[in-house]
Amino acid sequence: MFGLHQFTVLVVICYLFGSASSRSCGDGWVERYGRCYHFSRFSTHFFAAMYYCKRIGGALVEIDGSHEYLTVTNLAKAIYFPDFFIGLTDIYSKGVWLKAKSLDFQRYFKWSPGEPSYGDQDCVQVYRFDSKMDNVRCTKNRHFVCEK
Ligand SMILES: [Ca+2]
Numbered sequence: 001m002f003g004l005h006q007f008t009v010l011v012v013i014c015y016l017f018g019s020a021s022s023r024s025c026g027d028g029w030v031e032r033y034g035r036c037y038h039f040s041r042f043s044t045h046f047f048a049a050m051y052y053c054k055r056i057g058g059a060l061v062e063i064d065g066s067h068e069y070l071t072v073t074n075l076a077k078a079i080y081f082p083d084f085f086i087g088l089t090d091i092y093s094k095g096v097w098l099k100a101k102s103l104d105f106q107r108y109f110k111w112s113p114g115e116p117s118y119g120d121q122d123c124v125q126v127y128r129f130d131s132k133m134d135n136v137r138c139t140k141n142r143h144f145v146c147e148k
């Protein structure tokens with residue numbers, strides 16, 4: 001008989017191995033270190049990506065340090081994810097890089113060589129080839145990663 005005790009044991013096992021917390025992110029999300037990430041299944045421009053992330057209960061991913069950057073780029077590599085937008089922009093003031101939703105100053109950068117380049121490139125993508133940052137026009141269509 002599968003009783004309450006067995007159920008409790010099962011829940012504890014699931015918790016220990018992370019599947020319970022993974023499930024708590026919901027379908028289409030991946031859990032890593034207490035955060036949930038969603039890798040888009042389509043590409044669109046930066047603002048539509050922000051809107052989409054908001055609509056599914058999150059925000060365009062904000063990189064809070066090297067550890068999170070590595071976590072997200074490793075997940076992306078594992079699924080051969082193409083170039084993708086992150087929640088980082090200098091659209092409000094040239095050269096002042098802010099997180100897209102919180103509007104906090106970005107402290108961590110991992111620019112690709114020669115980046116950030118000049119011109120009308122106010123949004124940041126992660127380049128699939130070297131997993132580094134590159135500023136591009138916000139109107140480009142890119143895949144994107146949401147976070148909650
Ligand atoms: Ca984050």
Ligand SMILES: [Ca+2]
Pocket residue numbers: 115116117118121134135136
């Ligand atoms: Ca660039």
